Amino acid sequence: MRLLLTSAGVKNTSIHDALVDLLGKPIAECNALCIPTAMYGHPNVGPGAGVWRFxxxxxxxxxxxxGWKSLGVLELTALPSIDEEHWVPKVRETDVLLVSGGDALYLYHWMRQSGLADLMPTLSETVYVGLSAGSMVMTPRIGEDFVGWKPPAGGDDSTVGVVDFSIFPHLDHEMLPENTMADAESWAAGIPGPAYAIDDYTAIKVTDGTVEVISEGHWRLFPHGA
Known part of the structure; x- marks a missing residue:
């Protein structure tokens, strides 16, 4: 699986070009599935207008x-109630998964409950595009600062761990006064591995284990979490 982990989607030409490079063909020739699940778990988003806008x-x-060739919706909360034959082939056939922001632990819970997390290692030709929590869920830890929703069985801040670094999104966002670089540094001190703080004009491209920062904004790498 190839990844484009963004803070706020495909916000500029550099991120757009990185996406096309990962796809290996024009967007107009690609089939996409969007996953809005994370939005339901976030108190400031939830079901309703935000999901519709996404x-x-x-x-x-x-x-x-x-401008995708086709766009479908993959709702993870529904998948445990239907047979795998009704959705797994659709995921395997799609070119790209578009995963919204929201609550990262809620998204992780439903990735596991639905079986998508187990399927991911087999999707070698699929491009995964994450937005905020949709990006954070692919990391090993999100950090206690980002823990909101908690699963009924409890747990910590662990997530899928497809990549070996963590992500602090929306750096210096004007509507998030708690997302300064100083806040990011404090967050990173609690992360046991490498961590990136990225603003909304930055993304992290991962191809065959190679990590590349794509940015028209600003970002910082905390090499060992501090």
Whole structure:
């Protein structure tokens, strides 16, 4: 699986070009599935208008509106109640998964419950595009600062761990006064491995284990979590 881990979607030309490079063909020739699940678990988003804006391509964080050949919805909370034969082939056939922001632990819970987390290692030709929590869920730890929703059985801040670094998104966002570089540094001190703080004009591209920062904004790597 190739990854494009963004803070706020495909916000600029550099991130757009990185996406096309990962796809290996024009966006207009690619089939996409969007995953809005993380939004339901976040108290400031939840079900309703925010989910509709994401799916319909009317949000301020471009993902679904990029001109895909086809666009479907993969709702992870529904998958445990249907047979795998009704959804696994669709995932295998798609070119790209577009995963919204929201609550990272809620998303992780449903990735595991649905079976998507177990399927991911077999999706070698699929491109995964994450937005905020959709990016954070692919890391090994999100950090206690980002723990909101908690699963009924309890647990810590661990997530899928496809990559070996953690992500602090929305760095210096004007509507998030708690997301300064100083806040990111404090967060990173609690992360046991490498960690990136990225703003909304930055993304992290991962191809065959090679990590590349794509940015028209600003970011910082904390090499050992501090």
């Amino acid at each position: 799916i319909s391509g009317r949000s301020a964080e471009p993902m679904c509106e990029l």
